[in-house]
Amino acid sequence: MDNDFKSIGTFLKEKLKKFEYTPKEYEYGVVKSCADEIARIDGLPRCRYGELLEFGGSEYGIALELRENAVDAVLLNKSGTVVPGEMVSQTGRVAQVCVGDGLLGRIIDPIGRPLDGLGAVPSDEFRPLESHAPTIMQRTGVNTPLETGILAIDSMIPIGRGQRELIIGDRQTGKTSIALTAIINQKKDDVFCVYCAIGQKASSIAQVAAKLKSVGALDNTVIVASTADDCASMQYLTPYSGCAIAEKFMRDGRDALIVYDDLSKHAAAYRAMSLLLRRPSGREAYPGDVFYLHSRLLERSAKLSDEYGGGSLTALPIVETMSGDISAYIPTNVISITDGQIYLESELFNAGIRPAINVGLSVSRVGRSAQYKAMSGISGNLRLDLAQYRDTAIFAQFGADIDESTASLLRRGERLTELLKQARDIVFPLSRQVAVLLSYNNNHFDGIDLNKVAAARDGLLERLESSIGDTMRSIDGSGELSENDMNILTQASGAFFEELKNAKH
Numbered sequence: 001m002d003n004d005f006k007s008i009g010t011f012l013k014e015k016l017k018k019f020e021y022t023p024k025e026y027e028y029g030v031v032k033s034c035a036d037e038i039a040r041i042d043g044l045p046r047c048r049y050g051e052l053l054e055f056g057g058s059e060y061g062i063a064l065e066l067r068e069n070a071v072d073a074v075l076l077n078k079s080g081t082v083v084p085g086e087m088v089s090q091t092g093r094v095a096q097v098c099v100g101d102g103l104l105g106r107i108i109d110p111i112g113r114p115l116d117g118l119g120a121v122p123s124d125e126f127r128p129l130e131s132h133a134p135t136i137m138q139r140t141g142v143n144t145p146l147e148t149g150i151l152a153i154d155s156m157i158p159i160g161r162g163q164r165e166l167i168i169g170d171r172q173t174g175k176t177s178i179a180l181t182a183i184i185n186q187k188k189d190d191v192f193c194v195y196c197a198i199g200q201k202a203s204s205i206a207q208v209a210a211k212l213k214s215v216g217a218l219d220n221t222v223i224v225a226s227t228a229d230d231c232a233s234m235q236y237l238t239p240y241s242g243c244a245i246a247e248k249f250m251r252d253g254r255d256a257l258i259v260y261d262d263l264s265k266h267a268a269a270y271r272a273m274s275l276l277l278r279r280p281s282g283r284e285a286y287p288g289d290v291f292y293l294h295s296r297l298l299e300r301s302a303k304l305s306d307e308y309g310g311g312s313l314t315a316l317p318i319v320e321t322m323s324g325d326i327s328a329y330i331p332t333n334v335i336s337i338t339d340g341q342i343y344l345e346s347e348l349f350n351a352g353i354r355p356a357i358n359v360g361l362s363v364s365r366v367g368r369s370a371q372y373k374a375m376s377g378i379s380g381n382l383r384l385d386l387a388q389y390r391d392t393a394i395f396a397q398f399g400a401d402i403d404e405s406t407a408s409l410l411r412r413g414e415r416l417t418e419l420l421k422q423a424r425d426i427v428f429p430l431s432r433q434v435a436v437l438l439s440y441n442n443n444h445f446d447g448i449d450l451n452k453v454a455a456a457r458d459g460l461l462e463r464l465e466s467s468i469g470d471t472m473r474s475i476d477g478s479g480e481l482s483e484n485d486m487n488i489l490t491q492a493s494g495a496f497f498e499e500l501k502n503a504k505h
């Protein structure tokens with residue numbers, strides 16, 4: 001008996017000797033109140049701004065308002081399962097999203113959950129939604145063109161890889177269509193695309209996905225979507241999430257294009273969150289940091305130097321205006337952040353000029369360095385031609401006497417406007433754009449009736465494709481227009497218009 005006690009005593013003593021006690025510290029907060037997707041939490045004095053919080057093990061939220069011994073967080077779900085008294089713990093990390101090639105062709109929500117019913121997203125790499133923009137030393141100048149396939153843009157408002165070009169206009173002016181055409185045109189260039197749908201109708205997102213799929217462009221595109229009935233926090237996170245996914249491509253030394261459709265809805269979602277968080281409101285009821293909201297997002301686009309892989313991230317943010325007012329708060333902010341804007345007008349759209357680009361108010365501050373040599377050599381005079389045409393057309397409306405030079409100016413302007421019209425989803429490769437502009441410069445379209453200009457253009461392109469297809473491919477391949485190619489192109493175009501003229505007589 002005695003022996004037994006002794007052995008148990010030694011056994012326990014030995015166990016105690018080996019026992020290592022490393023205390024673990026857990027810090028919990030308690031939900032004080034929860035309404036309108038905002039949870040007010042008592043405790044968590046060491047919580048950090050933007051940290052992901054866990055509510056009862058199933059719900060998540062992001063800490064956005066830090067006070068002494070209290071935190072306000074936005075919830076990421078609308079489920080309504082968070083109740084007062086619930087325990088909240090810190091996760092020690094910020095919100096993150098899965099990234100990588102496995103996402104291509106998929107539709108996901110901002111925290112990486114699939115929305116396309118195709119099962120879990122195959123990816124084991126994650127990136128934080130918010131990260132620092134590339135530093136000055138990591139960047140280099142924008143010097144490679146990003147072709148949109150839209151003649152009016154590639155010729156007069158060229159976009160370079162790594163640039164941020166705003167698409168701005170009223171509702172239903174073709175903003176999304178321009179961005180989609182640009183995405184469709186990247187298929188051949190190995191530029192990976194991310195389309196961020198922020199607070200849009202689910203039906204619009206489905207249409208975009210169907211469109212991209214039908215032309216085979218979904219394979220190199222990721223759609224990050226939050227719908228209009230998602231909570232404000234999800235809409236707020238969408239562009240950051242898309243940017244994180246696109247950044248991965250850039251950091252891997254590849255080229256990426258991201259479309260934010262649209263930042264007006266993003267700002268409105270942030271305003272809703274800020275008002276619920278009881279932050280003081282400023283102009284148009286937006287909080288004071290709404291500029292930073294977009295500047296930190298758009299600064300993440302860059303062209304990296306060769307030392308850092310040489311990748312690029314081009315951004316096409318979209319902003320919706322009310323009655324063409326570009327001096328409202330969000331439009332002016334985003335205009336000042338970006339490197340240029342494509343301004344779309346309802347009047348032009350309704351007059352049948354589509355894409356409805358107002359060339360006078362549209363600019364690209366990167367300029368000719370981001371344009372193929374073949375294009376920059378022949379597109380220099382277009383802006384001037386259009387500006388002169390617009391000015392003169394106003395006077396001509398009053399029935400003023402028109403001399404021959406003015407009449408010719410009007411004639412050319414009308415035809416150029418006609419040539420720049422482009423159906424939705426039709427992309428023009430460089431060679432076709434060059435061919436059209438070369439014929440315009442050679443005054444070939446001047447003798448053609450206005451209503452037949454578009455048909456003549458399409459006929460010309462078809463003819464060139466069949467007769468000098470090799471030359472067209474060589475222009476597309478090199479981006480240059482050699483003297484030899486130029487001669488072949490001029491000759492073939494000349495012959496086509498000669499035939500057209502003879503057929504008329």
Ligand code: ATP
Nearest residue numbers: 170171172173174175176177178354355422423424
């Ligand atoms: P919203 O403000 O609703 O987002 P939006 O400015 O994005 O609209 P889109 O949805 O791109 O505009 O286009 C509006 C309509 O105009 C669509 O029905 C589209 O088919 C048509 N459209 C756009 N671009 C063209 C074009 N180049 N040629 C013919 N139709 C076009």
Ligand code: MG
Nearest residue numbers: 175176177261
């Ligand atoms: Mg749209």
